Amino acid sequence: MNVMKSLELQKAEGESILKMVNLDQKIGEMAHCFPSVFSFYLPEYETGGRIGAASLVAPEAMITDMPTQISLLNGMFSLIDYGMSTCYGGFGASNTHCSKGSGPERAPAYLSFAPSATDADSVVNDLSLLLTGGRLDEYSKEIIKNAYIAKLNESGDEGAALRLAEQLVVSCPEFHATNIVHKTGELRAEAPAPQGSGAPYKAVVFVMFGGGCDSYNMLVPHTCTIENDANETLYDEYVGIRDVVALAVEDLNELNGTLITNQACETFGTHPQLKTVQEMFDERDLLFFANAG
Numbered sequence: 001m002n003v004m005k006s007l008e009l010q011k012a013e014g015e016s017i018l019k020m021v022n023l024d025q026k027i028g029e030m031a032h033c034f035p036s037v038f039s040f041y042l043p044e045y046e047t048g049g050r051i052g053a054a055s056l057v058a059p060e061a062m063i064t065d066m067p068t069q070i071s072l073l074n075g076m077f078s079l080i081d082y083g084m085s086t087c088y089g090g091f092g093a094s095n096t097h098c099s100k101g102s103g104p105e106r107a108p109a110y111l112s113f114a115p116s117a118t119d120a121d122s123v124v125n126d127l128s129l130l131l132t133g134g135r136l137d138e139y140s141k142e143i144i145k146n147a148y149i150a151k152l153n154e155s156g157d158e159g160a161a162l163r164l165a166e167q168l169v170v171s172c173p174e175f176h177a178t179n180i181v182h183k184t185g186e187l188r189a190e191a192p193a194p195q196g197s198g199a200p201y202k203a204v205v206f207v208m209f210g211g212g213c214d215s216y217n218m219l220v221p222h223t224c225t226i227e228n229d230a231n232e233t234l235y236d237e238y239v240g241i242r243d244v245v246a247l248a249v250e251d252l253n254e255l256n257g258t259l260i261t262n263q264a265c266e267t268f269g270t271h272p273q274l275k276t277v278q279e280m281f282d283e284r285d286l287l288f289f290a291n292a293g
Contacts, residue, residue, distance in 0.1 A: 003076065003170065006130035007113040009084070015108040018084060019093045026071040026091070028063025076170045080163050083107025111166075118158050120145040123165055131166075132174040139183060144168045217271055219288055220247050222254050224265035234264040247271065253278035 011018060023030035029040045041059030046052050051061075074089030082090060085107045087098035094108045115126045124145050128136035136144075144165050152161040173181045216238070224233035232240070239246045252269025255278055260267055268288075270278045280286035 003079065003131065004111070007080075007111040007166065009109050010112040011109045012107065018109050020084070020091045021093045023091060026068070026075060026089070028065075028068040073171065077167050080111060080166045080170075083110035113162075113166075115162065120148045120152075123148055123162060124169075127165055127169045128174075131169050132172065133178075135174045135180060136169065136172060137174070137181060137183065140172050140174065215290075216242060217245065217247055218274065218277075219290060220252055220269050220271070221265045222249055222252055222267045222269040223257070226264055256282040259284070 009018070020030075024033050024035070034040050041062050043059055044057055045059045045062050046056070047058050047061045051058050071089060075091040078085065078088045078090030079092075082088070082098055084090065084092035085094045085098070086092055092107065092109070113130075115123045117123070124136070124141050127144075128134055128141065147168060148161045148165045151164045152158065155161070169175055221233070221235040221238050224235045227233055228237070235249070247269075249269070251272045253272060253275050254269045255267055257267035259281070270281075277286060281288070
């Protein structure tokens with residue numbers, strides 16, 4: 001919202017509303033779209049590092065994971081380059097032609113900000129004031145100014161140089177925090193690896209695949225004699241539904257049937273590339289919870 005206001009978002013002619021989609025999935029939150037009456041954050045949420053070591057909580061840090069941070073910058077860069085559209089991870093709903101310049105002919109809304117002067121110092125100072133409240137330090141200013149000059153000399157396009165400077169500012173720490181940033185230039189010390197106590201223990205390892213694992217090609221019916229009313233076994237149903245992506249029985253890693261009871265098949269199999277999963281199951285080091293939703 002700060003970027004759109006400060007860099008003077010303009011709606012193209014004929015556009016009545018500005019629509020952004022799936023921001024709760026892209027950056028972790030969306031106005032008037034919180035997941036529960038308790039907002040986005042758990043009040044007791046703790047992080048690692050110095051905050052956790054000090055026994056402090058940081059509820060808002062729940063959405064500062066790597067996917068949301070990358071999506072945030074992707075969306076910012078897209079907004080600056082292409083306007084409010086879907087181009088390259090943009091926040092908008094318009095699937096317009098992705099052509100840099102973000103003018104009214106390319107997107108339903110675009111950033112129209114023009115600096116007070118086009119010399120590098122004025123451009124960077126204007127952006128620092130608008131986007132960081134003037135907190136951009138001299139080190140960052142120098143980097144952005146040099147990049148602006150290089151882009152301008154390379155392309156001769158003031159608009160392209162301005163967009164690059166804007167993208168660099170929204171990448172700075174001063175844009176993402178409200179405190180004064182002090183750069184020491186020193187590398188952060190590596191934390192020592194924790195030392196094991198040597199005491200025996202058991203652990204539950206929970207791996208959450210957010211769309212990264214096709215479960216129906218991970219655990220597959222193998223040998224089935226029980227048929228349904230249509231004279232089909234569970235494997236027949238599997239093939240009928242999965243069609244061309246179904247795995248052949250001979251390609252599966254067959255699980256130890258003596259460990260499988262009260263199921264629709266005498267045994268199941270794992271994907272051919274999951275040999276280790278099959279071995280862990282057979283050695284009673286792994287269990288499947290199917291259809292857990």
